[in-house]
Amino acid sequence: MSTIAEFQIPASDMAMSSTLEAAPEATLELESSVSKTLPSLWVSGATCETIERAFAGDPTVESFELVASSDDRLLYDVDCERAQRRYDELLTSGGSLLEGRGVDGWWQFKMRFRSREDLVDTHERLEEQGVTVDLIRVTDVTTVSTANTRLTPEQHEALTAAFEKGYFKIPRQISMEELASELGISHQALSERLRRAYGTLVDAEVQPANEQSNS
Incomplete structure (x- = not known):
């Protein structure tokens, strides 16, 4: 880690x-x-x-x-x-x-x-x-608090690195391949971590709103 x-x-x-x-x-x-x-x-x-x-x-x-x-x-x-x-x-x-x-x-x-x-x-x-x-x-x-997040430590690490390296900026400052190399993992492993992290974050934001509208 x-x-x-x-x-x-x-x-x-x-x-x-x-x-x-x-x-x-x-x-x-x-x-x-x-x-x-x-x-x-x-x-x-x-x-x-x-x-x-x-x-x-x-x-x-x-x-x-x-x-x-x-x-x-x-x-x-x-x-x-x-x-x-x-x-x-x-x-x-x-x-x-x-x-x-x-x-x-x-x-x-x-x-x-x-x-x-x-x-x-x-x-x-x-x-x-x-x-x-x-x-x-x-x-x-691994010492980052996860009390208020459902992200795994690996997902948190990938998102943090992507943010710090400018992956989310327009235009991008680093490619997926370069970011994966920085983290010492494969392109596919990084892609899967980011997709799962996106899903977790979207679920955390969208689901409570849906629950409120259905109550």
């Missing part, structure tokens, strides 16, 4: 420590992606001039390019070999990145691991390399 871990790593052990120091008001967020390459960075809390000056002065940043902007955020493609290396290490044991944020000198992560053992392997490997890993919260999917 999968495990959700929330932890933080000092930017000095990760990457872009100089950027976060030069732009202390900035928050860097990894863009959601199903790819195994380093996602782009959304920047908030700093102007284009400030963050680009910070990137330019950061020895861990090889290059950067502004690719999109909105009223309050900037999206950059950033070439950072050290960040890429750390990112690959986080995924080595089958981890899946759900959230990643750089702020106040730290990189904060939320990750899904196929088992607690995979989390332990990742933690030990990073610490052996001298990386400080500060675990904040660890939650096994």
Whole structure:
């Protein structure tokens, strides 16, 4: 059963420590992606001039390019070999990145691991390399309360992963095959879990209404 871990790593052990120091008001967020390459960075809390000056002065940043902007955020493609290396290490044991944020000198992560053992392997490997890993919260999917739901733990896990990975968004951000791979199950097994979960949720919503109308 999968495990959700929330932890933080000092930017000095990760990457872009100089950027976060030069732009202390900035928050860097990894863009959601199903790819195994380093996602782009959304920047908030700093102007284009400030963050680009910070990137330019950061020895861990090889290059950067502004690719999109909105009223309050900037999206950059950033070439950072050290960040890429750390990112690959986080995924080595089958981890899946759900959230990643750089702020106040730290990189904060939320990750899904196929088992607690995979989390332990990742933690030990990073610490052996001298990386400080500060675990904040660890939650096994089986510990999620089912007092108010008839979903099985497997159905709950599948629905949660589908929601977090953008399976229900338009357009979809992950395919059924990719999601099944993330969970370590077959495409057919995932399809069956989701169909049964949909049926359970619809039954829970529709049946009480029908009972009331027939009473």
